[in-house]
Amino acid sequence: MCGITGWIDWENDLTQQRQIIEKMTSTLINRGPDAEDIWLSSRAALGHRRLSVVDPAGGSQPMARQMGDRNYIIVYNGELYNTAELRRELEMRGHTFRSQSDTEVLLVSYIEWDSGCLERLNGIFAFAIWNEREQILFMARDRMGVKPLFYTERASAFLFASEQKALLAHPAVQPVVDADGLAEIFGLGPARTPGHGVFKGISELRPGHCLTYKRNGIFIRRYWNLVSHPHEDDLDTTIRKVRELVEDSITRQLVADVPVCTFLSGGLDSSAISAFASHAFKSEGRAPLHTYSVDYQDNEHYFKANDFQPNSDAPWVKRMSDFLGTTHHYITIDTPQLAGALKAAVLARDLPGMADVDSSLYLFCREIKKEATVALSGECADEVFGGYPWFHRKEDLRADTFPWSQSLRNRALLLSPYLRQRVNLEDYVADRYRETLAEVPLLPGKDPQEARRREMLYLNMVWFMQTLLDRKDRMSMATGLEVRVPFCDHRLVEYVWNIPWSMKTCDGMAKGILRRALIGILPPDVLQRPKSPYPKTHNPAYLDVVSNLLLDILNEPSSPLLQLINVDYIQSMLDCGEDSFNRPWFGQLMTGPQLFAYLVQVNTWLKEYKVAIHL
Numbered sequence: 001m002c003g004i005t006g007w008i009d010w011e012n013d014l015t016q017q018r019q020i021i022e023k024m025t026s027t028l029i030n031r032g033p034d035a036e037d038i039w040l041s042s043r044a045a046l047g048h049r050r051l052s053v054v055d056p057a058g059g060s061q062p063m064a065r066q067m068g069d070r071n072y073i074i075v076y077n078g079e080l081y082n083t084a085e086l087r088r089e090l091e092m093r094g095h096t097f098r099s100q101s102d103t104e105v106l107l108v109s110y111i112e113w114d115s116g117c118l119e120r121l122n123g124i125f126a127f128a129i130w131n132e133r134e135q136i137l138f139m140a141r142d143r144m145g146v147k148p149l150f151y152t153e154r155a156s157a158f159l160f161a162s163e164q165k166a167l168l169a170h171p172a173v174q175p176v177v178d179a180d181g182l183a184e185i186f187g188l189g190p191a192r193t194p195g196h197g198v199f200k201g202i203s204e205l206r207p208g209h210c211l212t213y214k215r216n217g218i219f220i221r222r223y224w225n226l227v228s229h230p231h232e233d234d235l236d237t238t239i240r241k242v243r244e245l246v247e248d249s250i251t252r253q254l255v256a257d258v259p260v261c262t263f264l265s266g267g268l269d270s271s272a273i274s275a276f277a278s279h280a281f282k283s284e285g286r287a288p289l290h291t292y293s294v295d296y297q298d299n300e301h302y303f304k305a306n307d308f309q310p311n312s313d314a315p316w317v318k319r320m321s322d323f324l325g326t327t328h329h330y331i332t333i334d335t336p337q338l339a340g341a342l343k344a345a346v347l348a349r350d351l352p353g354m355a356d357v358d359s360s361l362y363l364f365c366r367e368i369k370k371e372a373t374v375a376l377s378g379e380c381a382d383e384v385f386g387g388y389p390w391f392h393r394k395e396d397l398r399a400d401t402f403p404w405s406q407s408l409r410n411r412a413l414l415l416s417p418y419l420r421q422r423v424n425l426e427d428y429v430a431d432r433y434r435e436t437l438a439e440v441p442l443l444p445g446k447d448p449q450e451a452r453r454r455e456m457l458y459l460n461m462v463w464f465m466q467t468l469l470d471r472k473d474r475m476s477m478a479t480g481l482e483v484r485v486p487f488c489d490h491r492l493v494e495y496v497w498n499i500p501w502s503m504k505t506c507d508g509m510a511k512g513i514l515r516r517a518l519i520g521i522l523p524p525d526v527l528q529r530p531k532s533p534y535p536k537t538h539n540p541a542y543l544d545v546v547s548n549l550l551l552d553i554l555n556e557p558s559s560p561l562l563q564l565i566n567v568d569y570i571q572s573m574l575d576c577g578e579d580s581f582n583r584p585w586f587g588q589l590m591t592g593p594q595l596f597a598y599l600v601q602v603n604t605w606l607k608e609y610k611v612a613i614h615l
Helices: 018-026 083-092 102-120 164-168 179-188 235-252 268-283 314-324 335-340 340-350 356-368 381-385 394-396 408-413 417-422 426-438 449-476 489-498 512-518 542-552 567-579 592-608
Strands: 002-009 035-040 044-050 063-067 071-081 122-131 136-141 150-154 157-161 211-216 218-224 262-263 289-294 325-333 374-376 482-484
Touching: 002 071, 002 122, 002 150, 002 164, 018 044, 018 164, 035 071, 044 071, 063 102, 071 218, 102 122, 102 136, 102 211, 122 150, 150 164, 150 289, 150 449, 157 164, 157 314, 164 512, 164 542, 179 408, 179 426, 235 268, 235 408, 235 489, 235 512, 262 394, 268 314, 268 381, 268 512, 289 314, 289 356, 314 408, 325 356, 335 356, 340 356, 356 449, 356 592, 381 449, 381 489, 381 512, 381 567, 394 449, 394 489, 449 482, 542 567, 542 592
Parallel strands: 262 289, 262 374, 289 325, 374 482
Antiparallel strands: 002 044, 002 157, 035 044, 063 071, 071 122, 122 136, 136 211, 150 157, 211 218
């Protein structure tokens, strides 16, 4: 994994602008701590920071390749999982290779098939290729949006980068937020509208899209989308195909020239990944798989079961580690660490995020990085297979809004009276919801309940999954750890998308089809374990810490947050303490303490990025 950035300019000679592109590139050092390089011509400047995972000696970037009188230069962030197959096909077409890297295979694939190469790629990627002779930039992002790619236009300049901090390092890009940006932060946050960068004028290339930039403008095309069609396979065939796709995705993603490990919570998804990975390690005669879990100081004392988190992970982690014979590492985070990393999480994401759900992942990945460079994680199975509670509760299915964020009225009360007059959160969120529903590829003639399930699956993949992928990429890459997500394999997603809901929930269980597919791979008790999300701290000391942090902000007249919020209302929430937002205001985990921490992050973001508000 890496960090990429670039600058195309039709008026300025970029050979004289090395200092600026170097500054942009250096902001991505955490994404690529192993190497840095720049490529310059009069109209294009490309920068790359490298995290060496495959072919450390031969995969340096920016990478150039000559074909006739055309010179192509690539900067690439990601991993291809079908490199060997592509390489063989390209060699049969007469191409030769100078390295073992997937970067060279990707570049040659583009030279051979142009944008048609995207349909052949299995992997996670964000890349840009500059055609020096034709003066054309081509960019693309993977189908599921695992790897980020932002861009902006400023006068004669077109700028792109893995993270917004690299764009903001360019003197033409200022950290400005308008009414829409504030609606993103307070109405939708920590989610973002697909393609919206929050900062004014900054966009994100959406998953499954490619972009061509020439002198006559920007041209964006969707190269991949879910396609709805009747599911023809019977239950036994479906179970077999799901198992084959899951196993193939996981084993493909174990390829690396550096140490590989897995996240293990003892839940269905991480246990499946760890099981297949462990079996692969054993069959290859490798040392036992290393697995990692996260927990919080004194959580065993304070944990209280609820609808969203029915049981704690610790006993299940041990159960699976013992069952598989892995070398397990327990990472425990204490309250001061958790609160102290809220700022680091903002700097990693360039935006306020999932509060301590972010900061704990940042700390978790930082510890893992001491022993490994690549990890596999179970994200996205719940979005793909329908595992979240809101897929199964009638009131959530009937709610005419995003099911993971139904506290919009309370969110609006956070805003100052002045801001509420100028930023209509309710209308903004409703518009984004309706726009997404209009995209859903429905099957004609299907019954309303099945259609609603399909809408719910699409909403989750386009919105909630993107929030979690954004979190995973930014927190892991901030520590130089590459995290792969096998359940995002597009072949698996495409197949499961059309499995009818009754089959997805066979045996009357959430993700029943996946549980069936894993019989014989996981112990029966793990197969039956109810959904439990990424763990959060239940220690009341955390509420005290974030409450005091927020109180300090309220009592400091220079705090930038004060210009945006209803101070009296938030003070009343602080007075209520543990009773504030007992139900999640976002996702499954973010209740009162996380709301206070989110507001702390908003203030940190406004202050550290010197954000200007333009209404």
